[in-house]
Amino acid sequence: MTADKYQAAALGHCHKATVLGNVIAIHMLEYIMAATGHHDGLNELAHDFLDVCRIMWSIEAGLVEYTRSGQSLPVEMTQELDRKFNTAYTDFQGLDHWLSRSLSEERGGPGKKLTRSWRKMFVGNEIPKMRSALGRTRESLRMSALMFQWSLGEAKIDESLGIGYTALSAALERLERGSSSKGSVKGSPAPGSSHRKEHADHSQVVEIGLDEHISPTNTLVLPRTNTIRSSTSGPPAPFSLRDDHAPRIADLHHQEPNWASLGHMDAPRRRTPSHHTDTVSTRSAHSRTTPPSDPPEDLRSGGLAELDNLGLSDNDYTHELKPSKVVRIPVNPAKMPRWVPRNSVGADTPSLKLNLIVAIRERNSKAVEQLLDRGVPANIGPDHHALNEAIRQHDLEVVRLLLLFGAEPNAASNQAVSPLVAAVEEGFLDAAAILLKYGADSNLPPASEHDSPFAVATIKADTHFIRLFLMYGADVNQITADGETILTKMITNKCLRTLIDMILNYGADANGKSKEGETPLFRAITAGRVDIVSALLDHGANPNLPGPKHMLWPATYQPKCLQVLLHRGADFKKTSGIMELATSINKIDSVSVLLNAGVDPNAKKDGVYTPLCSAIRDNRADIFHLLLANGADPNVPASEFPCFKCVTHNRLQFLPRLVSAGGNLHSPKGIAETAVQFDNMEALAWLLDNGVSPNDQAPDSKATPLTTAIRLNKPSFVEVLLSRGANPNVRGQDWPVCMAVLYPVILKRLLPALAQPRAFKGVMEMAVSANKIESVKLLLAAGVNVEDRNGGVFSPLTTAIRERHKDIVQYLLDEAGADPNSPGEHLPIVKALRRYEPPDTEIIEMLLRKGADPNKVYRGHSAIIQAVEMGDAHILRLLIEKWGVDLDAIDDTGRTPIEIAEMRGWEEGKDILIRGKKAV
Incomplete structure (x- = not known):
């Protein structure tokens, strides 16, 4: 061990002994006040004990200062100090055991009288032995203490003194001064008396109202309660009581000390956030304070070990709590000390209430006590909440005074802040403890839609308040x-x-x-x-x-949590698809955990998605290989089959592994067509190289790779497919040549591969309908008939007229030799009249110029009859001027053109027909 570690160990043992000494001081003070008769030598024992305590605190303060400044004592010195600290701790344990036993007998009632009498025969030997042990310890540590006193000074050491030491020292001084009145029931202390600490050079004066120390298990309603007061400067505060309620030393024998009242004193120092109120002794690095709340009766004599176990010792406020033990402290507010003001007439005035608030803000506990005793109510209303104000000032003495005089511990301010909530917000643990004893409810929200004090503490994650509230009945649900x-x-x-x-x-x-x-x-x-x-x-x-949702779903995102849940009984059968979720969020650790737990690697999520397809989709090679290695089926489909997924998501690198694991490229068919559809030339080449037919049809659309390439206008794919054996005579969703008329470049590549282009009826009309004159030319060059009708009805010429493709009409008439009188769905001239949009007569004139006969009747119609039905005199004259008129022609109802004009009342048309030249 290094010198620093030896020094740290010695400091820890020293602190352990001083904390126990602080608790012993409190026990000794309790015993002095509770004992019906003191043992001989008890006062001397107490003084010897205080001497050792002061020496220990001197050394502890020195070690703390050395550690803080980075200095190290010699190893031999720290080892010797450590040994002496352990000896002192053993002596303290013996003293504490004796005090605990004595206190237990004093509280045992008449039934213990025989035991007490019997022990008195032997007590004379115990006190001298303890004094002797303490004396040896004191002498062995004295020189070390002097060394630190020289280096630190008395002021630094006095700051480290514990409150138990201070209280016991002051009580002994008071008892010694009042020894002349011991046993007198009606005696009263001298007015203005005060009690100084052993070292008064720092002007720290402590007053202890001994009549306030009431046991929580047997509390009496006292006529008066005085709290511990302190001052860091100036003259000592007077200890004044009214004569009619002055306490007597003898009264102390019938009262037990209140732990909280011993543990906290107020000094007018600058307010700092703290779980505790200000005390006479400035806190050292180890924060030596007495517990903030009264422990149960069975802990009074249990020593430091029990306190540590219950989280009640000072150490637990600066170290991690050990929540293994549940402590519940019963509360009986009716047994807490109460005080009725001696006068309440005329005290309930706004000015006096304001004075009370001012006194609280100025931390003037004496003025607060006087105002309350004169009848100013402790509950002055929500606008000026006295208790909350005292809590904000971290003034425990005033808090206790207000509660003593009837302040309601659960009343909230107009801002919906109850005293307990204020204590939590201020971090004032001591105030919360006494509020709870007076009936404050940590489960009661200060207003609707507000959190209870316990909830506020949990939101702040304040360990001390949470533990305190739990001990006093907080509802954890x-x-x-x-x-x-x-x-x-x-x-x-x-x-x-x-x-x-x-x-x-x-x-x-x-x-x-x-x-x-x-x-x-x-x-x-x-x-x-x-x-x-x-x-x-x-x-x-x-x-x-x-x-x-089921716990395994969110746990998929947290592999460690997932593993714990599965080991602790979580049923993965209730979360079908969890493997796919783990894959989708790319959690390979979760996938491994699930596989080890026996989850099916092929289980689908939402009845669709499989883990393997999701791994392919997300390009997670590690998960992909892990799933295959653990039995994932390469032929179980999700929204598509795994092999298809590799093609659609451009994951060609996974295809060989899938095929080697049993992936079927031939069932279902259509994977090559999918490669074309997703523009994946690399995949298409690989598939063709691995035996996939270029003529396989997709099961649903019946499309072949070639027809899909044509439909998507992919000449490069058409070229590859034709060169790799694709058959242009195999129908896909349509015939390849019929689809190719939309894309002349593809049609030009396709026509040479066709043995008989003319075998595909209607292809010429399709090219015209697509308005692809280049395709028309290619088809004509390939031997397709210009009159090739689609469906046996629609001729290329009539389709060109219908679609108003003038260039194609002209090409068909002038270059291709289309017959202007060959009917499609109608005669070309009749179709031209029906598609006529005035004043454009270009197509009509083209047809007439190429020999279209307006008098030819087909399916009960001729161009002349159509012109009469249209009532267009200009068109009728144009037709008659070119060809003349056949007045004997009849329509499908047997009427001639003149009869039709007469029935319609069109005299102009009738006149044109009569005057027109006769058709030859």
């Missing part, structure tokens, strides 16, 4: 203002596991749900707190309870 449970709120606030364990040990429901239906386990998993997950499971959390 209450719901916060925003609908959270205590557990879910604490987990959200990222608290320590020790706090969660503490709450659970006090009965929190590990399965309780928030208003959103979330359980603590769900919240812990979401936060990734595997330690809290384990704690909740240890306390009965159901890993299969939806909250709001």
Whole structure:
């Protein structure tokens, strides 16, 4: 060990002894006040004990200062000090044991009289032995203490003195001064008397109202209560009482000390945030204070060990709490000290109430006491909340005075802040402790839609307040203002596991749900707190309870939590698809955990998605290979088959492994067509190289790779497919040549591969309909007939007229030799009249110029009859001027053109027909 470690160990043992000494001082003070008759030599024993305590605190202060400044004592010196500290601790333990036994006998009642009488025969030997042991310890440590006194000075050492030491020293001085009146029931102390500490050079004066020390198990309603006061400067504060209620030394024999009253004194120092009020002694690095709340009766004589175990000792306020032991302290506010003002007439005035608030803000406890005793109410209303004001000032003495005079501990201010809430917000633990004893309810919200004090403490994750409230009955299953449970709120606030364990040990429901239906386990998993997950499971959390969803779903995001849940009984059969979720979020650790737990690697999520396809989709090679190695089936489809997924998501690197694992490229068919559809030339080449047919049809669309390449206008794919054996005579969703008329470049490549292009009826009309004159030319060059009708009805010429493709009409008439009188769905000239948009007669004139006969009747119609029905004189004259008119032609109803004009009352048309030249 290094010198620093030896020094740290010695300092720890020294602190352990001084803390025990502080507790012994309190026990000794209790015994002095509780004993019906003091043993011979008790006062001397107390003084010897105080001497040793002061020496120990001197050395501790020196060691703390040396450690703080980085100095190290010689190893031999620290080892010798360590040995002496252990000896002192052993002496203190013996003294504490004797005091505890004596206190127990004093409190035992008449039934213990024989025991006390019997022990008195031997007590004369115990006190001298203890004095002798303390004397040896004192002498062995004296020189070390002097060394630190020389280096630090008395002021630094006095600051480290414990409150128990201060209280016992002052009480002994008071008892010695009042020894002349011992046994007198009606004697009164000299007015203005004060008690100085042993070392008065720092002007720290302590007054102890001995009549206020009331045991929480047997509290009396006293006519008067004085609290410990202190001052760091100026003359000592007077200890003044009214004559009619002056305490007597003899009265002390019938009262037990109140621990809290011994533990805290107020000094007018600058206010600092602290769990405790200001005290006479400035806190050292180890924060030596007395406990903030009265322990149960059975702890009074239990020594420091029991206090440590219960989290009540000072050490537990600066170190991690050990929540393994549940402590519940019963509260009986009726037994707490109360005081009725001697006068209440005329005291309830605004000015006096304001004076009370001013006195509280100025930390003038004497003025507060006087005002309350004159009848100023402690509950002056929500606008000026006296208790809350005292708590904000961290003035425990005033808090106790207000409660003593009837302040309501649960009353809230107009800002919906109750005293307990104020104590939590201010970090004033001592005030919270005394409020709880006076009936403050840590479960009571100060107003609707506000959090209770306990909830506020949990939101702040304040260990001290949480433990205190739990000891005094906090409801661990209450719901916060925003609908959270205590557990879910604490987990959200990222608290320590020790706090969660503490709450659970006090009965929190590990399965309780928030208003959103979330359980603590769900919240812990979401936060990734595997330690809290384990704690909740240890306390009965159901890993299969939806909250709001099954716990394995969120745990998939947290592999460690997932592993714990599966080991602790979570049923993965209730979460079908969890493997796919783990794959989708790329959690290979979760995938491994699930595989090891026996989850099926082929199980689908939502009945569709498989883990293997998701791994391919997300390009997670590690998960892909892990799944295949653990039995994933390469032929189980998700939204598509795994092999198809490799093509659609450009994951060609996975295809060889899939095929080697049993992936079938031929069932279902269509994988090559999929490669074309997704523009994956590399995949298409690989598939063709590995035996996939270029003519396979997709099961649903019946498309072939070639027809898809044509449809998507991919000439490069058409070229590859034709060169790799694709058959242009195999129909896909349509015939390849019929689809190719839309893309002349592809058609040009395709026509040479066709043995008989004319075999595909209607292809010319399709090219015209697509307005692709280049395709028309290519088809004509390939031998396709210009009159090739589609469906036996639609001719290329009539389609060109219908679609108003003038260039194609002209090409068909002038270059291709299309017959202007060959009908399609109608005669070309009739179709031209029906598609006529005035004044454009270009197509009509083209047809007439190429020999279209307007008098030819087809299916009961001719161009002349159509012109009469249209009532267009210009068109009728144009037709007659070119060809003349056949007045004997009849329509499908047997009427001639003149009869049709007469029936319609069109005299102009009738006149044109009569005057027109006759058709030859």
